Amino acid sequence: MRLKDKVCIITGAASGIGKAAALLFSKEGATIIACDMSEENLKVLKEENPGPGVIDTYVLDVTDRKRINEVVEEVASKYGKIDVLVNNAGITRDALLLKMKEEDWDAVINVNLKGVFNMTQAVAPFMIKAGKGSIINTSSIVGVFGNIGQTNYSATKAGVIGMTKTWAKELARKGAQIRVNAVAPGFIKTPMTEKVPEKIINALNEKIPLKRMGEPEEVANLYLFLASDESSYITGQVIGIDGGLVI
Numbered sequence: 001m002r003l004k005d006k007v008c009i010i011t012g013a014a015s016g017i018g019k020a021a022a023l024l025f026s027k028e029g030a031t032i033i034a035c036d037m038s039e040e041n042l043k044v045l046k047e048e049n050p051g052p053g054v055i056d057t058y059v060l061d062v063t064d065r066k067r068i069n070e071v072v073e074e075v076a077s078k079y080g081k082i083d084v085l086v087n088n089a090g091i092t093r094d095a096l097l098l099k100m101k102e103e104d105w106d107a108v109i110n111v112n113l114k115g116v117f118n119m120t121q122a123v124a125p126f127m128i129k130a131g132k133g134s135i136i137n138t139s140s141i142v143g144v145f146g147n148i149g150q151t152n153y154s155a156t157k158a159g160v161i162g163m164t165k166t167w168a169k170e171l172a173r174k175g176a177q178i179r180v181n182a183v184a185p186g187f188i189k190t191p192m193t194e195k196v197p198e199k200i201i202n203a204l205n206e207k208i209p210l211k212r213m214g215e216p217e218e219v220a221n222l223y224l225f226l227a228s229d230e231s232s233y234i235t236g237q238v239i240g241i242d243g244g245l246v247i
């Protein structure tokens with residue numbers, strides 16, 4: 001098992017890519033701290049746990065620093081360590097530049113950018129103390145290439161890349177084996193993309209060399225690799241997973 005005895009926090013774990021990751025990490029023997037805003041979906045996730053890993057669920061909003069500190073402290077004292085942090089929670093509030101409301105700008109920045117900062121600032125001390133760990137941040141191809149209607153979202157996903165590279169340098173000081181990488185998915189079949197009109201999906205599929213959207217399980221496989229010791233010499237990287245869309 002590739003994650004045996006590892007304690008892994010996953011945010012946004014109750015849906016889409018985060019859920020696929022929680023289920024996969026459990027099959028690989030991890031203890032998963034599944035954090036999400038949706039209590040109902042966390043319950044479903046727990047019921048679907050394939051084992052042999054444990055899925056421990058926490059209702060947590062990544063914008064709520066007080067709650068984050070409570071949960072991280074509880075996890076660290078319950079399990080004695082935190083090996084992996086997957087900063088996966090994310091939202092979209094799309095609009096063209098001239099129509100984007102300030103509240104939509106703020107909401108996306110708070111969850112996708114500040115949420116990643118909040119979680120990492122709370123978890124990093126435990127990794128620094130242990131001298132090791134793996135942090136996986138979910139960016140997007142949109143953070144590198146932009147996208148019409150996603151000023152707020154693309155800003156956060158570009159920001160996540162900046163934080164990833166900074167933390168890869170900062171957290172590796174004094175010989176610590178703390179790795180920080182970002183994953184940049186293309187167009188993945190999850191609740192986040194289910195409202196995209198069929199016409200747009202067909203046009204996008206045409207542009208993707210592999211001619212299809214990605215499955216959440218395919219991104220979860222990349223999280224697994226980055227969470228495991230198999231990626232022990234990889235840090236500060238942004239790894240695309242997009243069927244070749246941005247070649």
Ligand code: NAD
Pocket residue numbers: 011012013014015016017018035036037038041060061062063087088089090091111115138139140141184185186187188189190191192193
């Ligand atoms: P999703 O909507 O299926 O799942 C997101 C989960 O995050 C939900 O369970 C939601 O409840 C949770 N969440 C939202 N706000 C939260 C908050 N404040 N605190 C805690 N949890 C919160 O979306 P997904 O497609 O699985 O997206 C996962 C990640 O992948 C996101 O960061 C997204 O930006 C990124 N991504 C997705 C795609 C795609 O095509 N689906 C592409 C590139 C990047």
